[in-house]
Amino acid sequence: MEMISIHKTNLAEAMAKAQKTYTLAGPVATLHGYTFRELEKGEPPDFNYTHTYLSPKAVVFPQSELLFHFKGTSMGNIPAGLSQPPINSPSRAAVGIRPYDAKAIRMLAYNFDTTEFQDPYFMNHYKNLTLVGLAEKNPDPANFSTSCGTGPFDETYLDILLVDTGDEFTGKILTPKGKAFADTAGFTPADPGMAETINALKHEAEAKIASNPAFLPQKVMENLKTIANLETLDLYNAPIWEDLAFGCINCSTCTFVCPTCWCFDIQDETDGQEGVRIKLWDSCMSDLYSTHASGHNPREKGWQRFRNRFMHKLKYFPDKYGHGVMCVGCGRCISSCPAGIDIRTISQTLNQLEAVK
Numbered sequence: 001m002e003m004i005s006i007h008k009t010n011l012a013e014a015m016a017k018a019q020k021t022y023t024l025a026g027p028v029a030t031l032h033g034y035t036f037r038e039l040e041k042g043e044p045p046d047f048n049y050t051h052t053y054l055s056p057k058a059v060v061f062p063q064s065e066l067l068f069h070f071k072g073t074s075m076g077n078i079p080a081g082l083s084q085p086p087i088n089s090p091s092r093a094a095v096g097i098r099p100y101d102a103k104a105i106r107m108l109a110y111n112f113d114t115t116e117f118q119d120p121y122f123m124n125h126y127k128n129l130t131l132v133g134l135a136e137k138n139p140d141p142a143n144f145s146t147s148c149g150t151g152p153f154d155e156t157y158l159d160i161l162l163v164d165t166g167d168e169f170t171g172k173i174l175t176p177k178g179k180a181f182a183d184t185a186g187f188t189p190a191d192p193g194m195a196e197t198i199n200a201l202k203h204e205a206e207a208k209i210a211s212n213p214a215f216l217p218q219k220v221m222e223n224l225k226t227i228a229n230l231e232t233l234d235l236y237n238a239p240i241w242e243d244l245a246f247g248c249i250n251c252s253t254c255t256f257v258c259p260t261c262w263c264f265d266i267q268d269e270t271d272g273q274e275g276v277r278i279k280l281w282d283s284c285m286s287d288l289y290s291t292h293a294s295g296h297n298p299r300e301k302g303w304q305r306f307r308n309r310f311m312h313k314l315k316y317f318p319d320k321y322g323h324g325v326m327c328v329g330c331g332r333c334i335s336s337c338p339a340g341i342d343i344r345t346i347s348q349t350l351n352q353l354e355a356v357k
Contacts, residue, residue, distance in 0.1 A: 005190035012044035055259030099154035104259030133158040142331025153202035245306035247339035252283035254333035
């Protein structure tokens with residue numbers, strides 16, 4: 001494993017070099033906090049952040065994406081021609097992505113890149129993506145990533161891990177893709193002994209998460225294992241969902257800030273005889289999401305949509321894919337929920353069903 005470094009004063013120059021080869025996305029400051037988006041030419045990422053209010057998933061799963069243009073005929077809706085944008089993504093890099101958000105991108109691939117089918121639009125973004133992670137030394141109070149199989153220094157899903165070590169960002173090259181990016185950006189070799197410093201910072205960050213009274217690390221892990229062992233229908237029919245959802249206003253905020261939610265809709269926007277078909281984020285918390293063309297909605301009530309969301313996160317996904325819960329513990333849904341709903345509390349409540357089923 002090769003150690004690298006870049007002085008903070010040289011970061012903007014390094015990113016400018018990288019932009020000659022890569023399309024970059026990274027954290028930037030806005031009036032409402034930090035967001036993660038594609039960087040303009042010469043625009044450096046801002047690494048002085050805890051986490052972005054929207055996750056970086058738009059790097060591979062854009063909020064709105066053009067699928068194709070179409071033209072109609074004078075006979076009505078019969079298409080006279082289709083034109084699709086080229087599906088040939090250039091080399092891309094997400095710089096400054098948190099390690100748990102990198103895991104979330106891999107989790108999206110469980111849905112869009114399978115042995116049965118591949119979403120060509122997702123693959124267009126995903127296949128040539130380099131993930132340059134930035135470790136989180138001071139995790140947000142809502143962060144519980146270490147209970148979801150990842151953490152603020154997790155290297156598993158990254159090509160490079162960078163760590164703030166004072167005047168420099170010191171890092172580890174983890175894959176050949178990471179090596180190519182580091183060479184392009186002009187990172188310099190670092191003292192191999194810095195690996196010990198990084199390891200010490202990792203333990204400090206993980207200890208901060210574990211010391212949070214709301215975290216309850218052992219309990220959260222026990223809850224998730226117990227839920228996995230419960231029968232799906234027992235959990236689904238449990239007489240607690242209306243009470244759990246009482247405060248929920250079905251605003252859908254949790255689904256839009258979540259890095260692992262992958263629901264989408266397909267819509268046509270027309271102008272006379274021509275138009276476009278687009279793919280855009282959707283939310284299972286919206287009543288329109290499950291409304292049939294007939295008008296029937298099997299999840300008409302808000303608590304039913306609430307149940308579906310948490311069943312998917314904590315039960316359906318683990319049972320289908322076998323990769324743990326559909327959550328990386330970033331805490332965005334906890335921080336953003338106007339009703340104060342906390343997925344950690346939900347998991348603890350569901351765990352208690354074992355005694356009453």
